Amino acid sequence: DDLFALLLDCLSVLQSADQVIQRGLLVQFIWRYLRLAGLQPELHRCASCNDPLPQSAKGYLSEVYGDMRCGICSEEGDRVLSAGARAYLLYSTGLNPARAAGVRLQDDASLRQALYRMVQRSIDMPLATLQVGADFL
DSSP states (O other): OHHHHHHHHHHHHHTTOOHHHHHHHHHHHHHHHHHHTTOOOOSSBOTTTOOBOOTTSOEEEOTTTOSEEOTTTOOTTOEEEOHHHHHHHHHHTTSOHHHHHHSOOTTHHHHHHHHHHHHHHHHTSOOHHHHHHHHHO
16 A cells, blocks of 8 residues: 555654654655645646646645645635745655655745645544644644
């Protein structure tokens, strides 16, 4: 099972990881979980108008649909995903979890929050473990 393999990969990295790597690993695990669940949004174009999103532009994760929107199509409450966060996800997707977790993202807190929200949206309820873990990671 792909999810089990992903979990094992991430757990093996956690054994010797510092806090920065742990935060990166958390982002990588959630992002890859969303792919395995079929919920990972396309980062290159707006899901509403189908216009390409320039590399330098921020995107908006739709709270209603769970997809990526441009600034024109976004709605109130959508989570901002910076151009740097989009580039980080696109680049790190091709790396194994250990290497990907080592790639630094300047503002990983907003990305983590957006990914937490996507997971919670996918199961239609809040996750207490994410709320508690957010204080530590």
